[in-house]
Amino acid sequence: MHARSNLPTGTPVVGVLGAGQLARMMAESASALGVQFRVFAQSESDSAALVCADTTVGELTDAAAVFKFAQTVDVITLDHELVPAATLEFLTQSGIKVYPTAAAIKFAADKSAMREKLKMLGAPMPNWVTAQNLNQANQFAQEIGYPLIAKSPTGGYDGRGVWVIADIAELNTLTFPVLLEQKVKFERELAVLIVRSPHNQAVVYPVVETVQQDGICTQVLAPAPNLAESRAIEAQQLALQIAAELDVIGVLAVELFDTGSGPLLVNELAMRPHNSGHWTQDGASTSQFENHLRAVLDLPLGSPTMTAPVTVMGNILGGIHPDLHRGLLHCLARDSELKVHLYGKTVKPNRKVGHLNLTGSDLADLQNRISHAVDFLAGRIDE
Amino acid sequence: MHARSNLPTGTPVVGVLGAGQLARMMAESASALGVQFRVFAQSESDSAALVCADTTVGELTDAAAVFKFAQTVDVITLDHELVPAATLEFLTQSGIKVYPTAAAIKFAADKSAMREKLKMLGAPMPNWVTAQNLNQANQFAQEIGYPLIAKSPTGGYDGRGVWVIADIAELNTLTFPVLLEQKVKFERELAVLIVRSPHNQAVVYPVVETVQQDGICTQVLAPAPNLAESRAIEAQQLALQIAAELDVIGVLAVELFDTGSGPLLVNELAMRPHNSGHWTQDGASTSQFENHLRAVLDLPLGSPTMTAPVTVMGNILGGIHPDLHRGLLHCLARDSELKVHLYGKTVKPNRKVGHLNLTGSDLADLQNRISHAVDFLAGRIDE
Numbered sequence: 001m002h003a004r005s006n007l008p009t010g011t012p013v014v015g016v017l018g019a020g021q022l023a024r025m026m027a028e029s030a031s032a033l034g035v036q037f038r039v040f041a042q043s044e045s046d047s048a049a050l051v052c053a054d055t056t057v058g059e060l061t062d063a064a065a066v067f068k069f070a071q072t073v074d075v076i077t078l079d080h081e082l083v084p085a086a087t088l089e090f091l092t093q094s095g096i097k098v099y100p101t102a103a104a105i106k107f108a109a110d111k112s113a114m115r116e117k118l119k120m121l122g123a124p125m126p127n128w129v130t131a132q133n134l135n136q137a138n139q140f141a142q143e144i145g146y147p148l149i150a151k152s153p154t155g156g157y158d159g160r161g162v163w164v165i166a167d168i169a170e171l172n173t174l175t176f177p178v179l180l181e182q183k184v185k186f187e188r189e190l191a192v193l194i195v196r197s198p199h200n201q202a203v204v205y206p207v208v209e210t211v212q213q214d215g216i217c218t219q220v221l222a223p224a225p226n227l228a229e230s231r232a233i234e235a236q237q238l239a240l241q242i243a244a245e246l247d248v249i250g251v252l253a254v255e256l257f258d259t260g261s262g263p264l265l266v267n268e269l270a271m272r273p274h275n276s277g278h279w280t281q282d283g284a285s286t287s288q289f290e291n292h293l294r295a296v297l298d299l300p301l302g303s304p305t306m307t308a309p310v311t312v313m314g315n316i317l318g319g320i321h322p323d324l325h326r327g328l329l330h331c332l333a334r335d336s337e338l339k340v341h342l343y344g345k346t347v348k349p350n351r352k353v354g355h356l357n358l359t360g361s362d363l364a365d366l367q368n369r370i371s372h373a374v375d376f377l378a379g380r381i382d383e
Numbered sequence: 384m385h386a387r388s389n390l391p392t393g394t395p396v397v398g399v400l401g402a403g404q405l406a407r408m409m410a411e412s413a414s415a416l417g418v419q420f421r422v423f424a425q426s427e428s429d430s431a432a433l434v435c436a437d438t439t440v441g442e443l444t445d446a447a448a449v450f451k452f453a454q455t456v457d458v459i460t461l462d463h464e465l466v467p468a469a470t471l472e473f474l475t476q477s478g479i480k481v482y483p484t485a486a487a488i489k490f491a492a493d494k495s496a497m498r499e500k501l502k503m504l505g506a507p508m509p510n511w512v513t514a515q516n517l518n519q520a521n522q523f524a525q526e527i528g529y530p531l532i533a534k535s536p537t538g539g540y541d542g543r544g545v546w547v548i549a550d551i552a553e554l555n556t557l558t559f560p561v562l563l564e565q566k567v568k569f570e571r572e573l574a575v576l577i578v579r580s581p582h583n584q585a586v587v588y589p590v591v592e593t594v595q596q597d598g599i600c601t602q603v604l605a606p607a608p609n610l611a612e613s614r615a616i617e618a619q620q621l622a623l624q625i626a627a628e629l630d631v632i633g634v635l636a637v638e639l640f641d642t643g644s645g646p647l648l649v650n651e652l653a654m655r656p657h658n659s660g661h662w663t664q665d666g667a668s669t670s671q672f673e674n675h676l677r678a679v680l681d682l683p684l685g686s687p688t689m690t691a692p693v694t695v696m697g698n699i700l701g702g703i704h705p706d707l708h709r710g711l712l713h714c715l716a717r718d719s720e721l722k723v724h725l726y727g728k729t730v731k732p733n734r735k736v737g738h739l740n741l742t743g744s745d746l747a748d749l750q751n752r753i754s755h756a757v758d759f760l761a762g763r764i765d766e
Contacts, residue, residue, distance in 0.1 A: 032725070299711065
């Protein structure tokens, strides 16, 4: 851990709880900004711990250890929403600056609390209920009809903790309380990413389309193709409203269902740099990672303007090849414009181990090139 | 130091001798590429040591310590050319892969050797001599006439180790041997940056103009304005030829005098990411730092294409304000497109402590905005 006395005068110090790929990519931006970056990791081999000079290894449930770490930084931010609420509250009560605040993060970590809050704001959503028992669940099912979506109120991500419920037999298998939602008929999924600072400055990135397969995002198209300007503005205004009402500091990602003729419906919220914003690293004037740091440090935010007409991001999901670098030899030779972002993670089936970005003007061409590269790296194709 | 067994299968490991800002910016690219990055630093507070997870502190003259470090990596590269030749030769003889090679780096570290070699290649240069004594120096002065440029054959950088010699009295003050060069009348200075891999793949970036003040580069204009295409090709071919003949692996920067009507004359060579290529971080498809890593790892090189019509880079030179971050509050609020790259270095007068990039299409506008920001950060203006 570098002592403050060894840093240039005025160097801001940011600490991150969790050391996954989001912290790793924040670290790249922090280096450029001259911000000293510290991570509280679970293990030395965590994604961000592999690259960060100032890593503390510990458990996020150990509030005393987290507090000791937090005392060395100017502000604490998060790599994920699974940081125990008790730890965040302890930090806040101890006078540590935490962004997003414990009060705001609740609405990303607890999906029932999120639905309740969005209802108060009048945000359009699928029909939902937090069922405390089978009786309430059954009543909701009779009103709405099957299939339903069941969500674990806390702890889920990337499709984990989310189930499609086809009938009463499946309803019977659930553990309560559970969040039940109408399975919305939608044409596609959109996401809008906003960054907000304590000064109340906010920047909104262009609305993107997130292409999903089996509940996992495979590609992000920026901007969302064929989206009417009025729809884009509707999405951006909704995100601005939610960010302001929830007093979010840093990145807020709002995942939306595009129902075509009906309104845009809020699916999920995330309060950290988000997969739907990874395209900004190579396709926007300021990346979401840089703007997240600028926000939590209350620096003026950077321009979210696109630097090319189209950017396509493709997630690299673990396949049959344990060695991604070998595959890169082929992919980089084939496509000299491919921008690679690997996370230093061991390959496991369907695990997000990296992503690729391509910028240009021909969406179909960019999508094909991205698909080729991610399929090759996973071993689904071999040439 | 992370053990190889804790890294994902196939992870390449790069070690850098020296831990200045070039190593720091390589580290940012290494993180994205999933490359494990290690630095051999002089101190824990070196620019790259502040951000790198795997830092070893030691002296570059301590060949045994450097060898121990080198055994943990796949390839060694350099942050600067001042690594002792004896250390590089020891590594090479011990079977360590070093790129650029000790044989090539000699022509960047020793300016007399560089001149000798370029003469053999027939590269256009100012008239020069390596004077072993005052007698030889005086003879050269009589042939060429004053003023002359005197250069310490080794160890100089950023205008240090370079003197203008006005008359015989000043000639008398020199320590021999010394490299003497004709003081060329030139219209401007250009630079061309090439990256070459062991596979013999090479990419050349657009020729840039380097704006100098008191022997220090203050701005870089990419591409060099009003440069005839034939001149640009002349410069790029010269760089390609030099890189191939010197068998350079990694970045080679060739600094040139543009004499207007006469040929382009080679001023200096550098074999590492170079200040004249910092614009590529925000203005090119692949930055020089990423391509340097790709070259030394023998990965296919990335496209050097510009992502905007014009990029201007401005060096932040230390001024009266010790706290750069305070100044950034103003600069970032004034210009949301400014890309900041700070090095984590304590401010000292005229020390390069960071740089700024701006991309766009209006050169004069970009130059004005860059000038404003660097002047503000140094304290030469206060609004």
